[in-house]
Amino acid sequence: AVVEELSGEGMRAAATPAEIAAAVGEGGTVILSLPDTATVEKIVQGTPGDNNGIVSGIKDGTLVIDMSTTKVTATRGFAKAVTSAGGVYMDAPVSGGTIGAEGGSLTIMVGGPDDALARATLIFDVLGQSTTHVGAIGTGQIAKAANQVIVGLNIGAVAEALTLAKKAGADPARVRAALKGGFADSRILEVHGLRMIEDSFEPGGKCVTQRKDMDQALELAAELGFTLPATALNRGLYDKIVEAGMGDLDHAALIKAIDPD
Numbered sequence: 427a428v429v430e431e432l433s434g435e436g437m438r439a440a441a442t443p444a445e446i447a448a449a450v451g452e453g454g455t456v457i458l459s460l461p462d463t464a465t466v467e468k469i470v471q472g473t474p475g476d477n478n479g480i481v482s483g484i485k486d487g488t489l490v491i492d493m494s495t496t497k498v499t500a501t502r503g504f505a506k507a508v509t510s511a512g513g514v515y516m517d518a519p520v521s522g523g524t525i526g527a528e529g530g531s532l533t534i535m536v537g538g539p540d541d542a543l544a545r546a547t548l549i550f551d552v553l554g555q556s557t558t559h560v561g562a563i564g565t566g567q568i569a570k571a572a573n574q575v576i577v578g579l580n581i582g583a584v585a586e587a588l589t590l591a592k593k594a595g596a597d598p599a600r601v602r603a604a605l606k607g608g609f610a611d612s613r614i615l616e617v618h619g620l621r622m623i624e625d626s627f628e629p630g631g632k633c634v635t636q637r638k639d640m641d642q643a644l645e646l647a648a649e650l651g652f653t654l655p656a657t658a659l660n661r662g663l664y665d666k667i668v669e670a671g672m673g674d675l676d677h678a679a680l681i682k683a684i685d686p687d
Contacts, residue, residue, distance in 0.1 A: 443483070447490075452487050455488070455491065456489070457493060458493060460492075463500045465494075466494050470492075481510075484512055485512065487514065489514045490513055491516055492518065493519060495574070495639055496642075505563040516537060516543070516566070518537070519570035521570070522554070526554070533555070534553065535565075537560055537567060538566070539563075575657050578661075578677075588602065588623065589681065589684050618678035632677065633673050633675055634674065635677070636677040636680075644657055660680075664680060
């Protein structure tokens with residue numbers, strides 16, 4: 427239905443990712459924004475036995491920008507596959523949620539060569555208000571992993587703080603107002619704290635997606651030989667939410683693992 431709607435607005439539909447890559451031609455750009463690493467792998471490399479992935483249709487100099495949130499090691503593998511096929515790859519995950527996407531105010535974290543960033547700047551200027559070139563391929567995903575650790579833990583901190591206020595007999599809304607402007611203030615307190623108070627969890631970022639991102643951060647740390655204890659505890663709370671059938675709620679619904687009432 428979405429493809430048909432967009433086709434009606436003048437966009438061309440393609441049967442496979444390879445067809446998309448071929449259509450943009452030499453020096454063209456393909457942008458990926460997909461839910462997980464496995465999906466990116468399928469789109470980039472194709473399914474076994476079929477030449478339907480981007481690498482099968484790519485032309486010399488085609489720029490592939492992956493704005494998904496994916497595993498660092500896998501991202502480097504995708505870049506190698508695209509480069510071997512004659513293309514250029516960069517990872518450019520984003521932060522800012524649905525609000526940022528709709529308003530063109532995303533924060534974009536880029537990993538890749540300098541010349542690729544120069545080609546992508548006009549695109550990034552439309553999609554976001556802040557673009558940082560973190561470094562080589564994979565460093566954009568490293569920055570996004572760090573971002574998601576901070577987001578997840580901050581959501582957990584706000585959930586615990588508002589629950590404490592409520593259980594102790596204070597109005598959580600007034601406590602939130604009192605905290606704004608001080609050192610405890612944050613975008614999470616502003617946006618997600620309000621969602622918690624209003625018990626309104628129409629999804630921007632989903633709980634199941636946040637859990638996936640925390641898993642990826644924990645996996646990266648394990649590959650590097652150390653642990654993220656607070657992140658592991660936070661991931662456990664998201665496990666409870668997902669197992670309770672609330673995975674599609676906004677990640678602010680983490681409060682329901684602390685205060686189910």
